[in-house]
Amino acid sequence: MTETPTVRELPEVLRRPHLIGIGGAGMSGIARILLARGARVSGSDAKDSRAFLTLRAQGARIEVGQRAENLDVFDDAPSAIVVSTAIKESNPELAAARERDIPVLHRAEALAALMEGHRVACIAGTHGKTSTTSMLTVALQHCRLDPSFAIGGDLNESGANAHHGEGGIFVAEADESDGSFLSYTPSVAVVTNVEPDHLDHHGTAEAYHQVFTEFVRRIDPDGVLVVCVDDPAAADLATFADGIGLRVRRYGRAATGDGDAHVVDYRPSEDGGVVRVVLGGEELEVRVAVPGEHMAFNAVGALLAGLELGADPTALAEGLAAFGGVRRRFEYKGRSADVRVYDDYAHHPTEVEAQLRAVRQAAGSGRVVVVFQPHLYSRTKAFASEFGEALGLADEVVVLDVYGAREDPEPGVTGELVASRVRGANVHYEPAFDRVVPLVADLVKPGDLVVTMGAGDVTQLGPEVLAELDRRDH
Incomplete structure (x- = not known):
C-alpha cells in the first residue's frame, strides 16, 4: 500500500x-x-x-x-x-x-490550504462529481483508510458532507462552476464528463472546456488522470494529458488499453445494478446499491481512483457495494397511497435524462411523475429544448417556474420555456408554488413513482406531497 x-x-x-x-x-x-x-x-x-x-x-x-x-x-x-x-x-x-x-x-483556497500534507484526490466533471466523490469516500472508509473529505452533499451513511480523517488522504469534490478548482493540485484527478454548463460565468462552451484543460495541467506531474472516455470531451482531455506526459487511466466501454477499466456489461437490479469490468486482464463485478447505469460508471471511476490511492481492489468493490447514496441524489422520501416519492438534484439536461432513465427502471410497471424546477435563468434559456426532450421520458411532467438563485430575472425566461418543449408526456406548467402539491396529488395513481427534481427549493415538496396523499387516503 x-x-x-x-x-x-x-x-x-x-x-x-x-x-x-x-x-x-x-x-x-x-x-x-x-x-x-x-x-x-x-x-x-x-x-x-x-x-x-x-x-x-x-x-x-x-x-x-x-x-x-x-x-x-x-x-x-x-x-x-x-x-x-x-x-x-x-x-x-x-x-x-x-x-x-x-x-x-x-473557499477553494481555504480548502486547498487544508489539503496540504495529504495525498489529494479531486473529482471533477459536469455531472456525477458529488456521487463519485461520495462513492470513493465510502469505499476508502470501508478499506479503513480514514480519508478526510469535502463533498457537495451529505453522505447517507454518516449524514456529513465533510470530515477530518487521520489517514493522510484528502478526497474532494472539485467545482468547475466558477473555475475555483484551479486552486487544487491533486495527485489523483477524476473527470467524469465535460458538457457546457455555468455559461453565466464561463461565457462560452469553449471557455468552459478550456477550464478543464487547465485543471488537468494542475495535476501533480507524478500523479494520474482518471477519465471516462465514453464522453467525447473527456476523452479529448485524456489525449491532452497523454500529450503533456501525464499518466492516464481510462474507464468506460471505449476504454481498452493497459491499466484501463473496460466496461463490458451493466445489469439493473431491484436494489441498484451490477457492472462488469475487465481490469488488468481480469473480470471484476462491481455492485452498486443506487439505480442507473450512470451511477455504475461513477463507481468504476471511484474504483480506479481508490486503486491509485493504494486501496485493495476487493475491499474497494465491497465498499462501493455498501454505498447508500447521497442526500438529494434519488433520495427516497417515503410512500403513501401506494405512491413512492423521491427527490433528486438533477438540474442539467444530461443529468435529468440519465436520472429519468434510472427512475423508469425503478418504477417498474408504475408511471413516472416528475416535478421539475428549472435552475438559473441563463441555464433555462440556453437548454430549454434539451430539458424538454429529457423530461419527455416521464409520463406526467409538472414544470415549476425558474429558481433564480444568484441571478436576476430575465424577461421572457420562465418555466414555460421548458414546459412548451416537452414531447411524449403529459405536461403541466404551474408557476404558483403553493398549487403544485394538490396538482401532483390529483395526478398520481397507485403504483406511480414521483420524483421532485432540481437544485432549488423544489426539494421541499416531496414531504408535502406525502402528507397530502396521507390526508386524502384517510
Missing part, C-alpha cells in the same frame, strides 16, 4: 477564520474540518440552517444576519475571511474585512 504523508499543522491564516455564508454545502464542510483541526471558527449566514446545530456543538460562533460586528464575536480579529463566489463586495462583513486589511480567501 502507498505510504501517506504526515498531515501538517493548521495553516496560520486559518487558525481564526470567519466564514461568510457558513451554512452552504461547501462552506459548512470547510467549517467542520477547520473545527476538527482546532481552529476557532466564526461565521454568518442570511438565514438559519440545519448545519448550524452541528457546527455550534463543535464550538463555532455563528450569527444569523450579516453585519460588520459579526467579525468580532471572539476577542481577537479573524485571521482570514472565507467567502464563496456568491458573496458580493457589498456584503457588510466582506466590506469591513477589506477596510481592516484582513486577508480574504475564496
Whole structure:
C-alpha cells in the first residue's frame, strides 16, 4: 500500500477564520474540518440552517444576519475571511474585512490550504462529481483508510458532507462552476464528463472546456488522470494529458488499453445494478446499491481512483457495494397511497435524462411523475429544448417556474420555456408554488413513482406531497 504523508499543522491564516455564508454545502464542510483541526471558527449566514446545530456543538460562533460586528464575536480579529463566489463586495462583513486589511480567501483556497500534507484526490466533471466523490469516500472508509473529505452533499451513511480523517488522504469534490478548482493540485484527478454548463460565468462552451484543460495541467506531474472516455470531451482531455506526459487511466466501454477499466456489461437490479469490468486482464463485478447505469460508471471511476490511492481492489468493490447514496441524489422520501416519492438534484439536461432513465427502471410497471424546477435563468434559456426532450421520458411532467438563485430575472425566461418543449408526456406548467402539491396529488395513481427534481427549493415538496396523499387516503 502507498505510504501517506504526515498531515501538517493548521495553516496560520486559518487558525481564526470567519466564514461568510457558513451554512452552504461547501462552506459548512470547510467549517467542520477547520473545527476538527482546532481552529476557532466564526461565521454568518442570511438565514438559519440545519448545519448550524452541528457546527455550534463543535464550538463555532455563528450569527444569523450579516453585519460588520459579526467579525468580532471572539476577542481577537479573524485571521482570514472565507467567502464563496456568491458573496458580493457589498456584503457588510466582506466590506469591513477589506477596510481592516484582513486577508480574504475564496473557499477553494481555504480548502486547498487544508489539503496540504495529504495525498489529494479531486473529482471533477459536469455531472456525477458529488456521487463519485461520495462513492470513493465510502469505499476508502470501508478499506479503513480514514480519508478526510469535502463533498457537495451529505453522505447517507454518516449524514456529513465533510470530515477530518487521520489517514493522510484528502478526497474532494472539485467545482468547475466558477473555475475555483484551479486552486487544487491533486495527485489523483477524476473527470467524469465535460458538457457546457455555468455559461453565466464561463461565457462560452469553449471557455468552459478550456477550464478543464487547465485543471488537468494542475495535476501533480507524478500523479494520474482518471477519465471516462465514453464522453467525447473527456476523452479529448485524456489525449491532452497523454500529450503533456501525464499518466492516464481510462474507464468506460471505449476504454481498452493497459491499466484501463473496460466496461463490458451493466445489469439493473431491484436494489441498484451490477457492472462488469475487465481490469488488468481480469473480470471484476462491481455492485452498486443506487439505480442507473450512470451511477455504475461513477463507481468504476471511484474504483480506479481508490486503486491509485493504494486501496485493495476487493475491499474497494465491497465498499462501493455498501454505498447508500447521497442526500438529494434519488433520495427516497417515503410512500403513501401506494405512491413512492423521491427527490433528486438533477438540474442539467444530461443529468435529468440519465436520472429519468434510472427512475423508469425503478418504477417498474408504475408511471413516472416528475416535478421539475428549472435552475438559473441563463441555464433555462440556453437548454430549454434539451430539458424538454429529457423530461419527455416521464409520463406526467409538472414544470415549476425558474429558481433564480444568484441571478436576476430575465424577461421572457420562465418555466414555460421548458414546459412548451416537452414531447411524449403529459405536461403541466404551474408557476404558483403553493398549487403544485394538490396538482401532483390529483395526478398520481397507485403504483406511480414521483420524483421532485432540481437544485432549488423544489426539494421541499416531496414531504408535502406525502402528507397530502396521507390526508386524502384517510
